[in-house]
Amino acid sequence: MSFAGRTILASSIAKTFNEEIIAKVKTLVASNPTHRKPLLVGFLANEDPAAESYAKWTQTTCESYGIDYELRRVANKDYLEESIFDANRDDAVDGIMIYFPVFGNAQDQYLQQVVAKEKDVEGLNHVYYQNMYHNVRYLDPATKLQKSILPCTPLAIIKILEYLKVYNTLLPQGNRLYGKTAVVLNRSEIVGRPLAALMANDGATVYSVDINNIQKFTRGQGLKFSKHQVQDLGDNTSELLKEICQDADVIITGVPVANYKFPTEYIKEGAVCINFSFHKNFNDDVKGKASLYVPSTGKVTISMLLRNMLRLIDNTNAAKGITSSSSVEGKVAAMDISKQA
Amino acid sequence: MSFAGRTILASSIAKTFNEEIIAKVKTLVASNPTHRKPLLVGFLANEDPAAESYAKWTQTTCESYGIDYELRRVANKDYLEESIFDANRDDAVDGIMIYFPVFGNAQDQYLQQVVAKEKDVEGLNHVYYQNMYHNVRYLDPATKLQKSILPCTPLAIIKILEYLKVYNTLLPQGNRLYGKTAVVLNRSEIVGRPLAALMANDGATVYSVDINNIQKFTRGQGLKFSKHQVQDLGDNTSELLKEICQDADVIITGVPVANYKFPTEYIKEGAVCINFSFHKNFNDDVKGKASLYVPSTGKVTISMLLRNMLRLIDNTNAAKGITSSSSVEGKVAAMDISKQA
CATH class of the missing domain: 3.40.50.10860 (Leucine Dehydrogenase, chain A, domain 1)
Structure with missing residues (x-):
C-alpha cells in the first residue's frame, strides 16, 4: 500500500528551533556575570x-x-x-x-x-491568557520591552502549522490562515479554546468541538473583525461533525480518552491531521487520507516551553533595565558575543 | 414534638450587618462630590x-x-x-x-x-484567594491601606459561625475556634476549601469531605503552626464519615445534589448544622438533633458581597489618597458626617 501523504514527527519539527534556542542560551550564559x-x-x-x-x-x-x-x-x-x-x-x-x-x-x-x-514557562498565568485572547503582544504595551508569552501547547501547534505550511507566508502576518478551515476536537482552557482563538485570530474558520456542542470561531466575512467571534452551532452530533469536517483543511484532535478514534471517513482527502492527545486519536488508516499527519506534539511543546523561558528571562532583564541583545533581531550579534565567551 | 434546638434564618443574621452597611453607604454618598x-x-x-x-x-x-x-x-x-x-x-x-x-x-x-x-465583590480574584490561604490581610502589607477581601460565601459562613457563638470571643483573635471540630461537606474552590482553610487558620480541626476523599485541616497540636496543614485521611466512606462526625461540633453541608441528605444519625446531639447548598442537604429531623440549624446562607452572602464592595471602594480611594473616614473604627464619626449631609 503506497500512500500519497507523509507522517511528520514532532521531533523533526522541534529540531528547527534548536539553533535559535542554543544560540540564545549561550548569549545568556555569556552575558551573566556568574x-x-x-x-x-x-x-x-x-x-x-x-x-x-x-x-x-x-x-x-x-x-x-x-x-x-x-x-x-x-x-x-x-x-x-x-x-x-x-x-x-x-x-x-x-x-x-x-x-x-x-x-x-x-x-x-x-x-x-x-x-x-x-x-511561568507554560504561559498559564491569567495575564498571558487574557492578552492572548485579545491579541495583546506586550506586557507593557506603551514601552514594548516585555513580551506577553503564549501558553506552550497551543503555541506548539501554531508552530507545527507554520512548519507544515498551513500558514501561508505570502499573506500578511496576522492573516496567514485566511481561507483555511480547521476542526479542533477539544475545548479545554489549556489547549483547545486558546488554539481555536489563536487560529481564528490569524484568519482561519475554526470549528471547536467539545463533548457537548460545536462552536465556530471566525473573524467574520472578509476578516472584518480584528479578533475572533464565537457562534454556537448546536449539539455535538455525528451529522454535524461530519458536515463541518467535509471541507476542513486541518483536523486537530485532543480527546483525552484511551479508546477514542476520529472517524477516518470524515477526513477530507489531503487534509492535514494533528493529534495532541496523549492517546492516539487517529486510526492508522489516517495515513491513507491525510496529506500530512503529525501523531503527537509533545516534543515541540517542550521546545516552546524553553523558548518561553528565554523570553521570560529577557522580560526580567528588561524590567531591570539590562539589555541582553538577545531578541530574535539580535540573534546574529548575540552569536558573535557567545563565540567570544 | 418539642425540640431543644433552634432554627436560625440567614435573614436574621444578615440584619445584624444592616446598620454598619447603611451608615457606610451614607458616608460614601456624602463624601462623593456628585x-x-x-x-x-x-x-x-x-x-x-x-x-x-x-x-x-x-x-x-x-x-x-x-x-x-x-x-x-x-x-x-x-x-x-x-x-x-x-x-x-x-x-x-x-x-x-x-x-x-x-x-x-x-x-x-x-x-x-x-x-x-x-x-471583584465576590472576592474570586487569585490575589484575594492566595492572601486568604496564607492569612495575608492587606494588599499592601507595608502601608496597610488596602484590605484584601475574602470570597463572599466562605466569609458569610464565618460570620454565621460568629453569630452562632461558635467563635469564642474569650480567645484571642485568630484562635477563636480552638478546641472546635467541624466537618465541611464540599471542597470546591469557591466555598469548601477556602472555608476549611479559614476555619483551620482560626484554630479549628476541620474535616473536609468531597466526593472522593476526606482530609483533615489543622494547625497541629496546640496550634503550633501559624497556618493550616492538610492531611489525607482516606477515601470518602460511610464508616469514615460517621467516625469524623462523632465529635463534630459543627457540620456544614454544601452538596450540590437535589436528593442528597446528610444522615441525621451521624450528627452529634447538640451540634451546630449549617447548609449552604441550594438544595436542602439536611432532613427535617435535623431539628431534633442540632442545637442550632441554619437551613441556608444566601442572604448573609449578599450582605458580605456588599460589605466587600464598600471595602473595595475604600481601597480605591486609599489608592487615590482619598480618606473616606469610613473604616469600621471610624463608623461613629462617619455617621456624624452623614447626618450633616
Whole structure:
C-alpha cells in the first residue's frame, strides 16, 4: 500500500528551533556575570507515568540546549504550593512548570496562578491568557520591552502549522490562515479554546468541538473583525461533525480518552491531521487520507516551553533595565558575543 | 414534638450587618462630590432559575442599603467577557459580580479573573484567594491601606459561625475556634476549601469531605503552626464519615445534589448544622438533633458581597489618597458626617 501523504514527527519539527534556542542560551550564559546556566524547575506531585515520561523528555531537551533542569518531586500534594513559593522567591530559578493534573479539580487552576508570572514557562498565568485572547503582544504595551508569552501547547501547534505550511507566508502576518478551515476536537482552557482563538485570530474558520456542542470561531466575512467571534452551532452530533469536517483543511484532535478514534471517513482527502492527545486519536488508516499527519506534539511543546523561558528571562532583564541583545533581531550579534565567551 | 434546638434564618443574621452597611453607604454618598450611590452590576448569562432569584435578592438587598443595582443580561455567553471589560473600565461601576455557572467548565475560572480586582465583590480574584490561604490581610502589607477581601460565601459562613457563638470571643483573635471540630461537606474552590482553610487558620480541626476523599485541616497540636496543614485521611466512606462526625461540633453541608441528605444519625446531639447548598442537604429531623440549624446562607452572602464592595471602594480611594473616614473604627464619626449631609 503506497500512500500519497507523509507522517511528520514532532521531533523533526522541534529540531528547527534548536539553533535559535542554543544560540540564545549561550548569549545568556555569556552575558551573566556568574556564567550560570538558566534553570528550569519541574514539579511532579502525581504518579502519572505520562507525567514521568514528559519530565524525562524535558530533562533531555534541556540538556541538549545547555539549560539546567531540576525535577522536584512533592510526595504530599498539599505541600506543593509552598514548594512553588520557594521557587518563586529563588533567584537561581528561571522557570517553573507543574506536571498536571495534581488535584484534578479547580485547585489545579489555583496552583497555575501561584507560579510567579515571571517564571511561568507554560504561559498559564491569567495575564498571558487574557492578552492572548485579545491579541495583546506586550506586557507593557506603551514601552514594548516585555513580551506577553503564549501558553506552550497551543503555541506548539501554531508552530507545527507554520512548519507544515498551513500558514501561508505570502499573506500578511496576522492573516496567514485566511481561507483555511480547521476542526479542533477539544475545548479545554489549556489547549483547545486558546488554539481555536489563536487560529481564528490569524484568519482561519475554526470549528471547536467539545463533548457537548460545536462552536465556530471566525473573524467574520472578509476578516472584518480584528479578533475572533464565537457562534454556537448546536449539539455535538455525528451529522454535524461530519458536515463541518467535509471541507476542513486541518483536523486537530485532543480527546483525552484511551479508546477514542476520529472517524477516518470524515477526513477530507489531503487534509492535514494533528493529534495532541496523549492517546492516539487517529486510526492508522489516517495515513491513507491525510496529506500530512503529525501523531503527537509533545516534543515541540517542550521546545516552546524553553523558548518561553528565554523570553521570560529577557522580560526580567528588561524590567531591570539590562539589555541582553538577545531578541530574535539580535540573534546574529548575540552569536558573535557567545563565540567570544 | 418539642425540640431543644433552634432554627436560625440567614435573614436574621444578615440584619445584624444592616446598620454598619447603611451608615457606610451614607458616608460614601456624602463624601462623593456628585453624591451618587455606589453601583453594583450583576451579569447574568444563564437561564438558571436559582441565579434569577439570587439576582432578585441582590437587587432587593442593594435597595434596602441605598446601593444601586443593575442586572445586565447577556444573551450570548461569548460576549460576556467584552461586557465585563466595559464594566471594568466604567468609573460609574463600583462592583461587578457574575452569576455562575456560565460555561460550567474551566472557562468560568477564566472569567472570574477577567473581573477587575478593584471591582471583584465576590472576592474570586487569585490575589484575594492566595492572601486568604496564607492569612495575608492587606494588599499592601507595608502601608496597610488596602484590605484584601475574602470570597463572599466562605466569609458569610464565618460570620454565621460568629453569630452562632461558635467563635469564642474569650480567645484571642485568630484562635477563636480552638478546641472546635467541624466537618465541611464540599471542597470546591469557591466555598469548601477556602472555608476549611479559614476555619483551620482560626484554630479549628476541620474535616473536609468531597466526593472522593476526606482530609483533615489543622494547625497541629496546640496550634503550633501559624497556618493550616492538610492531611489525607482516606477515601470518602460511610464508616469514615460517621467516625469524623462523632465529635463534630459543627457540620456544614454544601452538596450540590437535589436528593442528597446528610444522615441525621451521624450528627452529634447538640451540634451546630449549617447548609449552604441550594438544595436542602439536611432532613427535617435535623431539628431534633442540632442545637442550632441554619437551613441556608444566601442572604448573609449578599450582605458580605456588599460589605466587600464598600471595602473595595475604600481601597480605591486609599489608592487615590482619598480618606473616606469610613473604616469600621471610624463608623461613629462617619455617621456624624452623614447626618450633616
